[in-house]
Amino acid sequence: MLVDRVAQLHAAYARAIDDDRLEQWPALFTDPCLYKITSAENYRRGLPAGLVYADSRGMLEDRVTALREANIYERQAYRHLVGLPALDAGADGAIRAETPFLVVRVMRDGTMDLFATGRYMDVMVDEDGTLRFRERVVVCDSSRVDTLLAIPL
Amino acid sequence: MLVDRVAQLHAAYARAIDDDRLEQWPALFTDPCLYKITSAENYRRGLPAGLVYADSRGMLEDRVTALREANIYERQAYRHLVGLPALDAGADGAIRAETPFLVVRVMRDGTMDLFATGRYMDVMVDEDGTLRFRERVVVCDSSRVDTLLAIPL
Amino acid sequence: MLVDRVAQLHAAYARAIDDDRLEQWPALFTDPCLYKITSAENYRRGLPAGLVYADSRGMLEDRVTALREANIYERQAYRHLVGLPALDAGADGAIRAETPFLVVRVMRDGTMDLFATGRYMDVMVDEDGTLRFRERVVVCDSSRVDTLLAIPL
Numbered sequence: 001m002l003v004d005r006v007a008q009l010h011a012a013y014a015r016a017i018d019d020d021r022l023e024q025w026p027a028l029f030t031d032p033c034l035y036k037i038t039s040a041e042n043y044r045r046g047l048p049a050g051l052v053y054a055d056s057r058g059m060l061e062d063r064v065t066a067l068r069e070a071n072i073y074e075r076q077a078y079r080h081l082v083g084l085p086a087l088d089a090g091a092d093g094a095i096r097a098e099t100p101f102l103v104v105r106v107m108r109d110g111t112m113d114l115f116a117t118g119r120y121m122d123v124m125v126d127e128d129g130t131l132r133f134r135e136r137v138v139v140c141d142s143s144r145v146d147t148l149l150a151i152p153l
Numbered sequence: 154m155l156v157d158r159v160a161q162l163h164a165a166y167a168r169a170i171d172d173d174r175l176e177q178w179p180a181l182f183t184d185p186c187l188y189k190i191t192s193a194e195n196y197r198r199g200l201p202a203g204l205v206y207a208d209s210r211g212m213l214e215d216r217v218t219a220l221r222e223a224n225i226y227e228r229q230a231y232r233h234l235v236g237l238p239a240l241d242a243g244a245d246g247a248i249r250a251e252t253p254f255l256v257v258r259v260m261r262d263g264t265m266d267l268f269a270t271g272r273y274m275d276v277m278v279d280e281d282g283t284l285r286f287r288e289r290v291v292v293c294d295s296s297r298v299d300t301l302l303a304i305p306l
Numbered sequence: 307m308l309v310d311r312v313a314q315l316h317a318a319y320a321r322a323i324d325d326d327r328l329e330q331w332p333a334l335f336t337d338p339c340l341y342k343i344t345s346a347e348n349y350r351r352g353l354p355a356g357l358v359y360a361d362s363r364g365m366l367e368d369r370v371t372a373l374r375e376a377n378i379y380e381r382q383a384y385r386h387l388v389g390l391p392a393l394d395a396g397a398d399g400a401i402r403a404e405t406p407f408l409v410v411r412v413m414r415d416g417t418m419d420l421f422a423t424g425r426y427m428d429v430m431v432d433e434d435g436t437l438r439f440r441e442r443v444v445v446c447d448s449s450r451v452d453t454l455l456a457i458p459l
Binding site: 004007008010011012014015018077079080081082102104106109110111112113114 | 309346387389390391392393404406407408420423424425447448449450
């Protein structure tokens, strides 16, 4: 079932981040790919993503390396809650989906806060039996984004 | 698959509200229909819905018009996270489901808060191949509801 | 479909707690079973669960009795939002899944807070056509847990 395969890919993505297995995150994308984080306002206006932009697995891997050097995961953890994907299978064999998400941040001292909400605008393709993101555009609802934002969403 | 059709209807509902396409929201209901927002306490006691009540598409459309005139969406946005529906297909061909939800409100300045949680008590029917809500009763967990509540939940 | 059966079991579990029908909660487990609540840190280190531990339906029923005597549900309610399960069907016929969750607490006066986030590490088995939890390990993200924590998660 298509919807189940999409759900499993979404779950694998969230687990790679939340379980601190970031090194497995780039392999969920095709190479080349498109990954960016933007705000709803910039997205609506067609403005370029201000926050994060990557168009290859190499760039995603560089980001993971930077996060490891910054020891971000020593100080905080994340929990993604991903909603129901609205699917749209295109004529080109690619699967398009829009999926809402919510991320809670858990600090080292145990405090939790609502970190981000938004929607994933995805294009997924099958590569030899494995579903991967050809594009994942993360559209955050809030235009006020933590300036220290470095982790993937 | 039934559960997938239900999930797609739920996703379409949430997107119409969260993407500020309210004009598409009434068409997700049959006509006549039943739409109301109530609290868990009123629901348990069998008291009438205090907050919102509509029994036709026309009433839903009136509500959208009122929201547009009040410019609610200029000041705030919403993000629905909808959980797994517990399904119950009735003998009359209608589908009953209870589905938990959570709504985050995002203010214009970027602040986010937990706006509402609760469950949808739905009756859905197939109309010429399109699944629609014949009833959607929104039962909010909190009895303290924002008195300015005007947007659909 | 396997994923649908798992989703329905998850939904039944959350509803039993959130709708204050705790008496129906133990029957969602096999007997004997394993139910525990632990923190991500203890889980990672392989330390024993500090919070809650039960290995039979009888122990789960005792917990429900204790909650009823403490009148916990007079003062607060809960809302579970459960994410997409990442499934892994084992060779022994048991189904393993990891599923993220978020729980909101709603106090009697209407205030809401983010109570817990984490993931369920489940082993489910089919017993005469009914899917049940043989194991449910609740791994909370935060190590700071409400010391009054008594309700099931």
